[in-house]
Amino acid sequence: MADTRDDFDIENPELPKWIKKGALKSGGYPYARRIDEDEYVKLLIPLQIELVKLQSHQIKTGGRMLALFEGRDAAGKGGAIDTFREHLNGRYWLDVALPKPSDRERTQWYFQRYVDWLPAAAETALFDRSWYNRAGVEPVMGFCTPEQTEEFLSDAPRFEKMLVKDGVHLFKFWLAIGREMQMRRFHERRHDPLKQWKISAIDIAALGKWDSYTDAAHRMLRATHTDEAPWRVVLANDKRRARLEMIRVVLQSIDYEGKDPAVVAKIDDRIVIEPERFIKHHSDS
Numbered sequence: 001m002a003d004t005r006d007d008f009d010i011e012n013p014e015l016p017k018w019i020k021k022g023a024l025k026s027g028g029y030p031y032a033r034r035i036d037e038d039e040y041v042k043l044l045i046p047l048q049i050e051l052v053k054l055q056s057h058q059i060k061t062g063g064r065m066l067a068l069f070e071g072r073d074a075a076g077k078g079g080a081i082d083t084f085r086e087h088l089n090g091r092y093w094l095d096v097a098l099p100k101p102s103d104r105e106r107t108q109w110y111f112q113r114y115v116d117w118l119p120a121a122a123e124t125a126l127f128d129r130s131w132y133n134r135a136g137v138e139p140v141m142g143f144c145t146p147e148q149t150e151e152f153l154s155d156a157p158r159f160e161k162m163l164v165k166d167g168v169h170l171f172k173f174w175l176a177i178g179r180e181m182q183m184r185r186f187h188e189r190r191h192d193p194l195k196q197w198k199i200s201a202i203d204i205a206a207l208g209k210w211d212s213y214t215d216a217a218h219r220m221l222r223a224t225h226t227d228e229a230p231w232r233v234v235l236a237n238d239k240r241r242a243r244l245e246m247i248r249v250v251l252q253s254i255d256y257e258g259k260d261p262a263v264v265a266k267i268d269d270r271i272v273i274e275p276e277r278f279i280k281h282h283s284d285s
Helices: 017-022 037-061 077-085 131-135 137-141 146-165 179-191 201-224 239-253 275-284
Strands: 064-071 093-096 124-128 168-176 231-235
Touching: 017 179, 037 077, 037 239, 064 077, 077 093, 077 124, 077 168, 077 239, 131 137, 131 146, 131 201, 137 146, 137 201, 146 168, 146 201, 168 201, 168 239, 168 275, 179 201, 201 231, 201 275, 231 239, 231 275
Parallel strands: 064 124, 064 168, 093 124, 168 231
Antiparallel strands: none
């Protein structure tokens, strides 16, 4: 049987060799190996100590932070949020993962249900998906009209500009993974009894809509990447590298007492890239 994407059957407990072989490098990922666990922990713990310092600064100054974690299904959004919050006070670092809107919420102003979760003084809200559902899963899966998406893409930059103007530190992360990597992670979820809850019928349907999600993501990034609220595209085939770099982005962006520049270090520009560069690469490939 030929090694094509059509060979993938998520119900087959045996993962095809071509997926195993190609997952890490899929989507143009720049590294040939994952960072090993020992090296990862060695780098992560000092960064998490810096996050504790940042938390103290936020509590002292009443600062507000908001981070949106977006990306394809299985890109690692929830795990990244867990890594940020691991040693922090959950009272101040909020994990926001909203369910599908209720009948009442569907009649409200689109941004309304998200406003309730925006950070107050000393708080950081970490959104596992956000208002950008209206630019991704909703149009691809037919849950909104084209007109609603068009209106959203116009409104979102204005909404975010108001947040930033009011003093909120806003971070927008798009976690990008290759197609084979998504297949590998979906397959693992489907056949691991401890992870089966992570995969849904919509996730399965998304496997056949890769190109539609790509087009929607590129359109969203072009329309909503602004000076006030820029996107950081994070190549996330290796979850560990992605988590390290997202923490560095946040730490480098805010001044806080006791910051250790040697720990924060330089952001890896092979992992964190500009939307324009990301779109060009995938348009040319």
